Amino acid sequence: MTDEIVLDVEHLQKDFGKFQALKDVTLQVKRGEVFGFIGPNGAGKSTTLRVILGILRKSGGQATLFGEDVYDQAVTVHKRIAYVPGDVYLWPNLTGGEVIDLMLKMSGEKHNARTDELIAKFQLDTRKKARTYSKGNRQKVALIAALSTDAEFFIFDEPTSGLDPLNEKIFQNEVLHLKEQGKSVLLSSHILSEVEKMVDRLAIIREGTVVETGSLAELRHLTRTSVSVTTKQAMTGLEQLAGVHDLVATVDNGVTKSEFMLDGEKLADLMAQLSTLAVLDLKVQPATLEDVFMRYYNDANDARAEG
Incomplete structure (x- = not known):
């Protein structure tokens, strides 16, 4: 090209x-x-x-x-x-x-x-x-x-x-x-x-x-990345990390699984925090075009409704 x-x-x-x-x-x-x-x-x-x-x-x-x-x-x-x-x-x-x-x-x-x-x-x-x-x-x-x-x-x-x-x-x-x-x-x-x-x-x-x-x-700035991380210990303070949304954490036999949405530009901050923990599993799913499209239209419709 x-x-x-x-x-x-x-x-x-x-x-x-x-x-x-x-x-x-x-x-x-x-x-x-x-x-x-x-x-x-x-x-x-x-x-x-x-x-x-x-x-x-x-x-x-x-x-x-x-x-x-x-x-x-x-x-x-x-x-x-x-x-x-x-x-x-x-x-x-x-x-x-x-x-x-x-x-x-x-x-x-x-x-x-x-x-x-x-x-x-x-x-x-x-x-x-x-x-x-x-x-x-x-x-x-x-x-x-x-x-x-x-x-x-x-x-x-x-x-x-x-x-x-x-x-x-x-x-x-x-x-x-x-x-x-x-x-x-x-x-x-x-x-x-x-x-x-x-x-x-x-x-x-x-x-x-x-x-x-x-x-x-x-x-991709129009949407968020899906993250699933499993650690040996609880991820304290994750809910306060900027860019984290819809956090759901479950504990089973001392192992914590945290699933949430993350603003794309905050991925480096997340990785810095994860580096201090014993991570057993990490899945990061970038936004698809459909995610981008629907997120943009949902946000635009919400803004119009509020106006």
Whole structure:
């Protein structure tokens, strides 16, 4: 990954009449980076992507891809990108294979060895009519067509909707393959475990505003680490240690087991205290992306309720 910015979105706004769908969206995606874009339904994810795709004209701010305005230069920009929506509609009377070939032709490309490789990986029966396909198979068609292209920037909006876990894994591997090739990926998904496995950085959007941006490690300050420690003696004073929350201590045959949540920046202080004790077992579980996401939204909702 380089520092070259491929997608640059600055203070993006979008109004629909009196309703402001996007208030302040700022994010950058670098070359060779997989960037996650997360938020609940109605937060503004899809509207942001439609602006980036040049489908909607922004009301304020700016959005450029490869240095070109995404709306004014949409035709030029689209020659270098690939897009997969979360709900794919196909020509019902064409076979899956015909749809893939048509999509590739519309992108200025042809069916190639990479296409055949992807069809085999996703185990898609390309002989069937598109009208017979399940949601998952329709999704496979769009993914195969997009991944067959030599695009520089890929936009995936809920791309694994309808796929089984095996095909989700195949998709994840393909995204990492794109990254290895120096391609850039913008991934919008509600499956937080999926995002966590793939992204280098991510943005959290809430009510039309990007409220946090960074790597998962940088965003761990939004939540706490789960700690379980077993010692030969009681851990006196632990409840007074700054950053310790929800402490539960049990004693069995002279052995104390303490379980609690710890603010991430206080881990060094905890380790200093543990160094004076006979530790029998220690488990430290960093926050997952879901923990980060839910903690942020719970805190934001609590603050709004108090206000």
